[in-house]
Amino acid sequence: MAIPYVRQLDFAYGRCDQVSPLIRRVICNNPGPFTYLGTGTYIVGRGEVAVIDPGPDDPAHLQAILGALEGERVSAIVITHHHSDHSPLAGPLKAATGAPILGCAVARHEADDSGVRMEAGHDLAFKPDVSLCGGGEVKGPGWTLEAIPTPGHTSNHLCYALPEENACFTGDHIMGWSTTVITPPDGDMSDYLESLRRIRARGFATLWPTHGPPVRDVEAFIDAYLEHRQERIDQILGALKAGPATIAELTPRLYADVDPKLWPAASRSMLAAMIHLVREGLLEADRDVGPNATYRLA
Template identity: 75%
Template sequence: MIPYVREIDIEYGRCDQVSPLIRRVTANNPGPFTFLGTGTYIVGRGEVAVIDPGPDDPAHLDAILQAVSGEKITHILITHHHSDHSPLAGPLKARTGATIYGCAVAGHEEADTGEVRMEAGHDHDFRPDISLCDGGVVLGRGWTMDAIPTPGHTSNHICYGLREENACFSGDHIMGWSTTVITPPDGDMTAYLASLDDIRSRKFDVLWPTHGPPIRDVDAFIAAYIEHRQERVDQILGALKAGPARINELVPRLYADVDSRLHPAAARSMLAAMIHLVRRGQLKTDGAPGPDSTYRLAG
């Protein structure tokens, strides 16, 4: 069972000092994919970095600028291109002259379909000034950030490791309040699991997700995240022992205790798992794995 952490004291627009080098300002955009809102992080003093400035909200822009009154924003770091993370980067750059860092999404994504949206939306226009798709080190006054490519939730997701506090800004890759949505074709379960292993191997003392409170028992939490994904895989493999099936046949069986209105979202998540299992040689299907394919156990 995942040991979720959901308790957090926030007030929209307020700047909270959450560690010696880190401040947080939370945007007023609560929702099913953003929890209580986007937590924008400010790192350093005097000349600072802003991580995930959030949605294009003038009130949130004003709150960030007020939080750094008398200081200079030199760097804007983006974890990924979803609309609750990156759109305010442009307006913030326009007001401060800061350089935007991150990774532009490659290729094209399918629109969310079904009765339940799988995400808060996409910022397809996001283009950083400096690309960190291959990782790298970002230096500021009094702080050092390692850009860690963590594809999975999206193809362009990046976590940022703050060396001075052995802390990681985990974006939507690892969140304390919820599991992470993996939606093909841009989301990729195989890449996601590898990225989880990468972050776990770095032995951070604390994770700062963009939504919700920090995760301090890092290794145990990531282990539970991985175990949860494996349980879902085992359920699929167990169900297919009864014979070949399509995703729309499996979802009502494996998610019988879940509100049927959420089944379209479950089907998208299951597709990510199916693609992963076909790659691993545990499942077979005719042609490329897709939402309408028939899946069967290999061998």
Template identity: 65%
Template sequence: MIPYVREIQFEYGACDQVSPLIRRVVANNPGPFTYLGTGTYIIGKGEVAVIDPGPDMPDHLEALLAALEGETVTHILVTHHHTDHSPLARPLQEKTGAKIYGCAVGAKAGDSAVITEAGHDLDFSPDIDICGGGAVFEGPGWTLEAIATPGHTSNHICFALKEENALFSGDHIMGWSTTVVSPPDGDMTAYMDSLDKVKARGFDILWPTHGPPVRDVAPFIEAYIAHRRAREAQVLKALADGHGRIKDMIPTLYAEVDKRLWPAAARSVLGHMIDLVRRGIVVTDAPEPGLDSDYRLAG
């Protein structure tokens, strides 16, 4: 079982000092994919970086500008292009003059079949592309490193804060829920590799964009990985029991999950299917694995 952390104290629009170097302002956009809202992080004092400006909401922009009054924004950093993370980057840039850093949206992200409630910000285009990771951003007393973590989306980036051995994990790892991996932009193979990459870094704390921080990091990531492997085993059992279509698996596999999330859950199962087909464990007669394809165990 994943040891979820869901308790968080905040007021919408307020700026809270959550660590010596980190402040957080939460947007009033709660929902099944955003939990209680998008947490925008401000790093440092005086000369600061802003991570995940959030949805294009005038009241959230006003709250951020109030929190940043008298300071200089040197970097606007975006984990990925979903509409609860990136759209406010340009309006914030217009007010602050800071450059936007992130990974450009791949063409496959525009596939209408993958739109979830959070949605894609297909207009997202950073000023400086950091897709490969490794870029370092510095300010007075703080150092951030971009870490490429594709999987949730093809362009997902996490940001490590050196001074606190902390990771801003975007939607790659969230304390309140598992992450949707929705093909074709989401990729389960890449996602599992990215989980291993983050685990190997040994961070002391994770700051997801939604919900509270994860403080017991290693066991949490191990549980995240184990959950995915358990889901894979459930998929394989369903296939062994003669259920060859994804839609027939969802009511059983996700019985404990809000039904509003079942369409997204089906896309995560598709992610598992694509991964299993790549590995030669599952086969399909369809030209490409899809939601409506028939699957069976290889051999």
């Protein structure tokens, strides 16, 4: 099943667009391989509002958000996770509005020493005023945001349901334009697959990712996301039927149709899958599970 990506979006940087009765969006001018068109900051409600994922520490984007909020009160600054294209502007926005920052702090920062850059980077200073790691709600006039723990992309990732529109703000957990990066040690494939099923079971009508357009055909999209992950897992298991191998040996075989420049990133994704498969009892490793281990069918 091919993933039915959605990539077309009518927008202008810094412009505030009303995208649903309760939701406005301002897109930061930070396009790139990890951010697609840029970070989409969402404003929920009217008069008293919540701001979701204010984005990178970009003064122009801060001014665009404040311009969109003129005459309104921000009661909550809500963060999906601590990557540097999502959370750093929370501090300056708090200073400008007095609103508390809500989200989930990382239990501990674990460095990825692979040298492979697969994300925009971590906001190591991120620390919410109010913790939603176990879930919770924040409310305003006519709107409710419910925090849904969705670890996987990062250990502290949260999605936020908006029940008044049967919608969900998905951060980087589900993106319409691309698959989601899962890279150890902070990313975890087992957690990610469980979190995908958790969101699918909610029956949302619309998903609002931080990057790119909304996803409207939600169940089919998540099913395709899950199938894509399963296909990659099946490829690994199939390849190891020929005998034990390392990730470095498997990557050129399984990604032969991919630009070799992308093989280091592919190997990090494969490591996430290997950790999951060892945990599930389907693979064994000759040493601690990691990039240099030799893997074989259990």
